[in-house]
Amino acid sequence: MSGSLPPTRLGAVPDFELERFFDRFEFDLPYQLGSSDPQTLGLGELLAYADERQRQRWATLRLGYRTAAGDPDLRAAIAGLYPGRTSEDVLVAVGAAEALMLTFAASLAPGDRAIALTPAYQSLHEMPRAMGADLELVPVERAGGGWRFPFERLMDALRPGITALVLNTPHNPTGVAASAEQLATILRRCEDAGIRVIGDEVYRGLEWALPTPPSVTGLSDRAVAVGVTSKVYGLAGLRIGWLVTGDTDLRRRAMAIKDYTTLCAAGPSEVLATIAVSAHTALRDRTRALCEANMDALDAFVAARPDLVAWRRPAATTISVARIAAPLLARHGGDADAVLASWRGRAGVVVVPGPAFGCAADEFRLGFGRTDLPAAIQALSGAG
Numbered sequence: 410m411s412g413s414l415p416p417t418r419l420g421a422v423p424d425f426e427l428e429r430f431f432d433r434f435e436f437d438l439p440y441q442l443g444s445s446d447p448q449t450l451g452l453g454e455l456l457a458y459a460d461e462r463q464r465q466r467w468a469t470l471r472l473g474y475r476t477a478a479g480d481p482d483l484r485a486a487i488a489g490l491y492p493g494r495t496s497e498d499v500l501v502a503v504g505a506a507e508a509l510m511l512t513f514a515a516s517l518a519p520g521d522r523a524i525a526l527t528p529a530y531q532s533l534h535e536m537p538r539a540m541g542a543d544l545e546l547v548p549v550e551r552a553g554g555g556w557r558f559p560f561e562r563l564m565d566a567l568r569p570g571i572t573a574l575v576l577n578t579p580h581n582p583t584g585v586a587a588s589a590e591q592l593a594t595i596l597r598r599c600e601d602a603g604i605r606v607i608g609d610e611v612y613r614g615l616e617w618a619l620p621t622p623p624s625v626t627g628l629s630d631r632a633v634a635v636g637v638t639s640k641v642y643g644l645a646g647l648r649i650g651w652l653v654t655g656d657t658d659l660r661r662r663a664m665a666i667k668d669y670t671t672l673c674a675a676g677p678s679e680v681l682a683t684i685a686v687s688a689h690t691a692l693r694d695r696t697r698a699l700c701e702a703n704m705d706a707l708d709a710f711v712a713a714r715p716d717l718v719a720w721r722r723p724a725a726t727t728i729s730v731a732r733i734a735a736p737l738l739a740r741h742g743g744d745a746d747a748v749l750a751s752w753r754g755r756a757g758v759v760v761v762p763g764p765a766f767g768c769a770a771d772e773f774r775l776g777f778g779r780t781d782l783p784a785a786i787q788a789l790s791g792a793g
């Protein structure tokens with residue numbers, strides 16, 4: 410943050426490190442191996458999933474304002490992903506980014522106490538703080554060269570007097586995830602202690618080492634589940650996200666705030682998102698197949714080149730935190746930034762430096778949802 414403007418409430422938020430990094434490197438270099446959004450579909454590919462009514466809606470779409478709560482077909486399709494919830498419980502937003510912002514703005518006040526995991530997608534820390542909440546951070550645990558969901562520590566932190574638990578599971582950037590049993594226990598504790606659970610579930614459906622657990626909104630009426638088309642369907646550019654909750658007051662308040670942020674989502678995006686959400690299983694399975702093939706390729710790569718990268722398959726998500734192997738780091742005089750710069754310069758490969766997430770300098774976020782991952786790791790091998 411810079412310039413001569415006086416501080417303002419939201420103007421005081423720290424820079425979003427990940428976005429500032431992507432500003433520099435996301436669009437100019439060929440291999441995006443740090444991104445969390447999997448390979449996107451082209452418009453024609455997505456339309457191939459549409460049924461007759463959806464094709465008609467797309468062909469005859471008019472480009473006026475839309476309803477603030479979200480397109481009725483889209484809300485119904487989203488509600489279908491959450492057993493026990495109806496369209497009424499859904500508020501469409503512009504990305505998970507806005508859904509989170511609306512949720513925090515609607516539910517947190519100065520002096521509230523909230524719990525969140527660390528490391529984290531930065532808005533899960535900065536938006537609660539911007540609303541005036543005090544944040545207590547529970548670290549995701551390191552275990553055997555990988556990461557572990559910090560269930561016991563989280564349970565210890567859930568005491569009466571806490572307003573909200575901001576629970577990102579499956580988790581960015583480590584790829585850990587709470588099991589169904591852990592989630593049920595956490596939600597029960599939160600119910601008993603009067604703690605609202607705000608579940609960032611944008612990677613739900615992309616579990617590798619466990620079955621997909623239920624959404625938090627299926628476990629508690631007060632809980633809020635946030636989802637998006639960006640990750641599971643690879644449709645980040647639609648900028649369609651949502652919040653789902655049985656708490657009518659919170660949803661109404663979030664909608665009232667939305668009148669001052671985006672008012673409504675873009676019509677073309679809503680119609681396209683309806684097609685995507687209606688084709689949930691097919692699109693999710695497409696992403697899953699791509700990620701699983703890429704994780705196999707990464708396993709083979711790190712087995713063949715242990716001098717370059719240390720990496721463990723995560724339990725879930727499209728990303729994980731990997732480490733620059735000691736021999737490679739030593740060749741660059743222990744300078745992790747120099748290694749990542751050489752990957753960009755010599756191989757055209759972009760990964761996200763660990764410090765952008767509060768991880769160590771020799772760690773980096775590695776994404777495995779893009780079709781060119783095999784070519785990218787080939788280029789990395791050559792760059793050394």
Ligand SMILES: Cc1ncc(COP(=O)(O)O)c(C=O)c1O
Nearest residue numbers: 445504505506530581611637639
């Ligand atoms: C955990 C998490 N929450 C929310 C978001 C925001 O999603 P979107 O940019 O699609 O709004 C992301 C994006 O990377 C994320 O990883």
